[in-house]
Amino acid sequence: MSESVRIALLGSGVVGGAVARRLTEAKDEFAARIGRPLEIVGVAVRDTTKDRSDTGLDASLFTTDAEKLVTEADIVVELMGGIDPAKALLQKAIESGASVVTANKALLGQDGAELYELAEKHGVDLYYEAAVAGAIPLIRPMRVSLAGDSVHRVMGIVNGTTNFILDKMDRTGAQLSDVLAEAQALGYAEADPTADVEGHDAQAKAAILASLAFHTRVRTSDVHVEGIMGVTADDIRAARRIGCVIKLLAIAELVEKDGTQAVNVRVHPTLINRNHPLGSVREAFNAVFVETQLAGELMFYGRGAGGDPTASAVLGDLVQAARHRVTGGRGPGESAYANLPIEPIAASQTAYFIRLDVEDKPGVLGNIAKTIGEHGVSIESMRQGARRSQDGVATLHIITHRANEADLATVVDELKSSDDVREVFSVLRVEGE
Template sequence: MAHDPGAPLRVALLGCGVVGSSVARMLVEQADDLAARCGVPLELVGIAVRRPGRPRPDVPVDPSLFTADAEELVTRADVVIEVIGGIDPARGLILRAMEHGASVVSANKALVAEDGPTLFEAAAKHGVDVYYEAAVAGAIPILRPVQESLAGDRVHRVMGIVNGTTNFVLDKMDGTGAGFAETVAEAQALGYAEADPTADVEGFDAAAKAAILASMAFHTRVSAADVYREGITEVTAADIRAAQDNDCVVKLLAICERVTSDGSDAVSVRVHPAMVPLGHPLASVREAFNAVFVESAAAGELMFYGRGAGGDPTASAVLGDVVAVARHRVAGGRGPGESAYADLPIVDLGQAVTRYHISLDVADRPGVLAQVATAFAEHGVSIETVRQQAGPDGDGRAKLIVVTHRATDSALAATVEALAALDAVEGVASVMRVEGA
């Protein structure tokens, strides 16, 4: 949809929280540069908020631009920026904007992961763009490189730290020896975690981002419901110490893989805590930073690193998308739409293959190790190393630490069930995957 030469592009902003405030400020402060990059000026025509009359001294715009009527606002814009989050009313407002000819830039990972196809189909129908770089990993440019720079390559795997809150918590647990609850409280005090951190610590946020990454990397529609999800609430200080003993750190990883199922390509997508060897690039990602590691056939290994959240970093990604869609409006073209031609099947967690670290509480007597080794062998799980730690003198107990070679998750689950049934095993203390080795 071509734009009238020289006329400003009308921009509507939905939401003025942490990210929205940064977007509005940067639109004003960088107006001249943005106009030069887009080819025409960007005119902010309104900001939809719940309480228009509330003072917002950190947003340097005319107060009359604030409105509670988002439905009306999106009908008079050329570009709509959506940073309110959630499913509704965001979905309805985006669809209404497209019906009225507006291109859309969104930071809404939940909506794209749950109902992306609806947005893509509407954009194609109305001849507009929908961009969402800011939905995954904040300021880090990852979606466009995967979608465009690697369009001529074959991506095998995308593995990353895509949630800053959980990375901060796990990093602090590793560095201080503190427990999960007290570290989450510290994250909340510093503003890294919400008052209700469930979406982060239970892996929902990371799962939505994993679905988006997998969809783009493998040209297959993947929703958040297709992602195996396991959060960090069960990670203990003992798990952190065990990782340290194995020259590893614990990270919450989003892992998207091209796998083989029944002789054909398929997709596996999962989010869970895992031990990462210190030599792997992701092991060095500290505090609230994010990083995404991409493995492809021709380009090889690539890593994208930076701030994964926050007002200014996320606004940087939003405005990068705004410039892209604005250029398309001025020139009369469109950006790439959805690519789902491969339509690969999505396999469940049982077919995922990795290594495992298992901690067992066992009786300290002859023959126990042989029973444990037999349980592994019977289920086709090969043992790489075994280490025994004796319990306190005279209590007749010991701890066995087993690290396996690569095996399917289903084989490992069956092994753990068999181990728990052994008389010599008093309990399976922990099971953690080992990735990146």
């Protein structure tokens, strides 16, 4: 066990620091599990003068020369984030014969196929368990455990920040802006929360999950995305009245029309029944619900972010890659043989929840139902909410049956222009019963 497996870390932030500490504190355990010691040969950082003694590493290991460092390692662990310079560094590492472990969902969502091809060409591993849902073992089960099954649908809460916000709104009745400020104060949300609240973080993760589930290359740009900034306390209350909760869901499903299969991938705020497994996910936790042909319904739940939870996923990948270095072999590569088309959002099948104010007079409900029915959309339920008779206005909550998205969008446009409708306040998609 004298010959070590050389490890290079790119980044020493919250996750990178946790990885370094664990590798230092449990070096004998890792050596026993792998068959050889793991040796950190360097850590690439922007500023080498910063005190990083809490990592347990000697200060001489920190360097600003990331390009040189990646050519000196057997395994490169990338925890920098972003596209540049992470992409170029990983390309150089792979070309130098190093396996790669990364948590970079933005890079994988945009250029995962390119990295897969390069790893295949040079015979090295590419692992990324930590890129989706933090500590939750999800990527490996989908790549390995379900390799003999067929996945029909993946639906999940993959962003802890937005789940914390929506859950707190549901429990307290507060407005989104107030809860967002609290999330920032507690460290759940960044000073610039755009990637979270606009859905871009979940969008990249949805692309990764869809690619794995349906053996098709799905890029971040293929995923329809809507964030949570339009969700109001009134929406939350309306959902509660009908036994639902609002969650930002990443949904990837296999659809079939006229004998032809396609992939539909989207991220948006969604009404879901409180009794659904995803409906009970609280605070900043993540959960992913997978439906397969043979295994049926599977639920993966746990902490989706944070230094230690994410480090757990990174280290699991690192152990696998290191074992292959010692014993030979490789982990699974890209599986894109199906090469299915990506269905546009307008062609998807969904249901809508529509909250609107209408004129409080005879015949209005019939007119509304007629407008909806003229476009081949049927109503599952229509309920009257708070009524302000002094203003001659009634609030309606309408849930449609599943229908073509384009038809539903046309219905909403016509309702907005109807003389019977004062205002359409919100339109949210509905999943489940």
